[in-house]
Amino acid sequence: MTTDRHALFAAHAYLPQGWRRDVLLEWNDAGVLTAVVPDAPASAGIARASGPVMPGMPNLHSHAFQRAMAGLTEYRAQASDNFWSWRDLMYRFAARITPERLEAIARWLYVEMLKAGYTSVCEFHYVHHAPNGSRYANEAELGQRVVDAASQAGIGMTMLPVLYQYSGFDMRAPRPDQRRFINTPESLLDLLSTLRRARPEHGALTYGVAPHSLRAVSAASLRTLLEGLDADLPGAPIHVHIAEQTGEVEECLAATGARPVAWLLDHFDVGARWCLVHATHVDEAETAALAASGAVAGLCLTTEANLGDGVFPAQRYLEANGRIGVGSDSHVAVDWRAELRLLEYGQRLVRRQRNVLACPTRPQVAERLFDAALAGGAQASGRAVGALAPGCRADWLVLDAEHPSLYGREPDDWLAGVVFCEHGGSPIAEVHTGGRRVVHGGRHEDEARAYEAYCEALAHLLA
Ligand code: ZN
Numbered sequence: 001m002t003t004d005r006h007a008l009f010a011a012h013a014y015l016p017q018g019w020r021r022d023v024l025l026e027w028n029d030a031g032v033l034t035a036v037v038p039d040a041p042a043s044a045g046i047a048r049a050s051g052p053v054m055p056g057m058p059n060l061h062s063h064a065f066q067r068a069m070a071g072l073t074e075y076r077a078q079a080s081d082n083f084w085s086w087r088d089l090m091y092r093f094a095a096r097i098t099p100e101r102l103e104a105i106a107r108w109l110y111v112e113m114l115k116a117g118y119t120s121v122c123e124f125h126y127v128h129h130a131p132n133g134s135r136y137a138n139e140a141e142l143g144q145r146v147v148d149a150a151s152q153a154g155i156g157m158t159m160l161p162v163l164y165q166y167s168g169f170d171m172r173a174p175r176p177d178q179r180r181f182i183n184t185p186e187s188l189l190d191l192l193s194t195l196r197r198a199r200p201e202h203g204a205l206t207y208g209v210a211p212h213s214l215r216a217v218s219a220a221s222l223r224t225l226l227e228g229l230d231a232d233l234p235g236a237p238i239h240v241h242i243a244e245q246t247g248e249v250e251e252c253l254a255a256t257g258a259r260p261v262a263w264l265l266d267h268f269d270v271g272a273r274w275c276l277v278h279a280t281h282v283d284e285a286e287t288a289a290l291a292a293s294g295a296v297a298g299l300c301l302t303t304e305a306n307l308g309d310g311v312f313p314a315q316r317y318l319e320a321n322g323r324i325g326v327g328s329d330s331h332v333a334v335d336w337r338a339e340l341r342l343l344e345y346g347q348r349l350v351r352r353q354r355n356v357l358a359c360p361t362r363p364q365v366a367e368r369l370f371d372a373a374l375a376g377g378a379q380a381s382g383r384a385v386g387a388l389a390p391g392c393r394a395d396w397l398v399l400d401a402e403h404p405s406l407y408g409r410e411p412d413d414w415l416a417g418v419v420f421c422e423h424g425g426s427p428i429a430e431v432h433t434g435g436r437r438v439v440h441g442g443r444h445e446d447e448a449r450a451y452e453a454y455c456e457a458l459a460h461l462l463a
Contacts (some may be wrong), residue, residue, distance in 0.1 A: 019411040027394035031434025056395040058377030084448040103145035108454035110153035119395035120156030133179030140195035160210040169255035170220035185224040208237030233316025237382040244278035251355035258356025275380035290323030301342035302328035325376030366419035398430035
């Protein structure tokens, strides 16, 4: 029954050891890789990949609804536009989201992610309630819509319901335009249980939590949240926005006497299950301590550039063996290639050097950053993803080696072509998740219907 085997033969595949020839991939009905064998003999009856095969990228940070406002805030509305003026606009947008519109936006976004080669996503989900702040009849309605959108599109998901409790470090009462976000630790844990009962974990879905930021929770409420999480889901991922803005660093210093990353590391047992999103503003001691903690720094370069956040000290952090992953966050761009490119380019522009994030043992910048983002993204998602290896999810991309960005290049230069070159269209021809092909010839199988629903949602939102 060789024709029914879940198997693929790739003339070239990117394994944890680098590019290998004649690789046989096998996976089971659950969509998990069972064998990855380089230097295998080609055998009749096994499908051959149309081009080089490489792991799909985990996206470690997403706010799905924000996709609908990408490009709508790129004009000057006051003398000095910044993150906080952008946030006011984003809140007005969030107020108009309905369950149906959220599902349509998320589904289209996840189609875009898959086309770009993101095969899983950590959804930092904070719009929970009806526009007036009351609970939906199903308290987990909006989270469930996002989970459903992911399974319709065929992307893996780590759903992270967000605890948003206060509007500032002094346990300031929430603003009226934050009422859709607000929970106590207890009500957020209830919501998570409700969601897990309705949509239990499976091979492509897992759960964690996200305390929104140190300005939106107190030490006590964070402790309660994490104790409750450990009772239900020991070891589950914890994501937090940590130091995106100098304003929040200053507020944290005023309220606690410490900078946000330093405060968190001092007060909580931050380790491998943690993802510190936007660890942008860290001093030297924080950079070293964060790297030593084993947590992942969640970098969202295109959003951080778009919002004028600042530049993360990536060179020093990687030298200290710090772990990183990338996310598309506000979705002004949905492309891990652009995130990795900007990660390196930010350093080049600041330091006036080239190949800054290479190191003596990893001279190829793109390969070093790709490997780091795969490993860190997988760790942050709490799922076995990000590698072509037995036991990992059967998520991979097939490149078009004839694409102008790759043509005539040796395998050692393919990742540089993928990450640094932009010559029209994407060199990612196919995307497979759980062993199933969802993108072919650059098109997602559900693209037309998902886009139609997205356009309809957008028409209502912008009316
Ligand atoms: Zn975010």
